[in-house]
Amino acid sequence: MTEKNSQTTPDPPSYDAAAAEHGALPARNGPPPAGKAPFRPFLLDLPVLNQLRGKRVILASASPRRKQILAPLGLNMEITPSTKPEDLSKDLDPLEYVMQTAIKKCLDVYQVALENSMKSIPDPALVISADTIIVTNTGRILEKPRSEADHLAMLKMLRDQKNHRCYTSVAVLAPREDARHPGYNIETTVEETKVVFDENVSDELIEAYVKTREGVDKAGGYGLQGMGSLLVEKIEGSADNVIGLPLRATLALIEKVVMGDDEEEDEEEDLM
Template identity: 40%
Template structure:
């Protein structure tokens, strides 16, 4: 049995592209990051601590975490409209990285990896930024945007796995799961 240690509806939908035979389990782990941790290491760390509470026995647990990063700075979920506006202005006209860390765990066996996708935003006007914030879409998304929704209108191009930006690197995960079993 596969256990997805995530309550993200996007991750649940994406995992269904690989298998429909999984269950959801979530624990409240402390997601405080160590000081000066780099974005790639951060998502690997977070995916591991999310998977660990359920990694006993024969089940395969999948833990995952996604961050948006630019200039070494991790952009989390915005806490307010002004915070979302600041993030979107910071990303405007620039290429940033989206990292998703994934941990596969079963008994004493663990495999952790991260996938990076580069995303370039158009130069955004204040009107475009305000209109996007009014959709309310930015507020539960790292970096204040969701590429699978209205946020797609902000994106000029991507280099890498689209599904990684949504929250789960599906093709890499499918291969890693096959090798893990």
């Protein structure tokens, strides 16, 4: 068995103390001192996250939204987006297209990290990548708008069709501790969320939204977490998925690739 690194997390504060920090209860000894930092919850005390803390974890995406979604995991995230072109054929099945794009990004960033490794910089312990697409109810794949005219046409089409699907694929890679080919574990998932646009959204609102430029870097041309929510009537599924990264599914993949070696070792020992 290999020895695993872990960090002991301190005991959390009492509920009264934590509630006072949040502002739900008055502080017992008067108001907090001026300039005091806002309350921050304790880190999640999970074996897989404790094992990764202090190690090199790469997010293969320049998206600030994905970094923000991953922040609650408490990992030291290094941002290294893939430089490979996203040039897969749009004739592919949407699920295959988004999954293969995420895998391509993940492997590219991992390979570059290994090629550029130095003695002073450890190899990455984890690489996370993702790709998000919008699929219209006619099966057309939408990514980011290419121009203002394209942006306007895209949002008006989504409004007129009313329903569309958002797919985000996540790929998570961790190097293996043994020499078994290909030298890493990689797992993927594709999450789906149904988005319903408000069919009563006016052209005027769409035009005003496009001029904010909030949606220029987002699949489908809108941001659910921002002013783009004005265009949306409801969603069915994960909001994180539409924003760019389904956190619960990502954590499950992290556990699978990082703890996978342990499970295999346990199975091998059971067979001995």
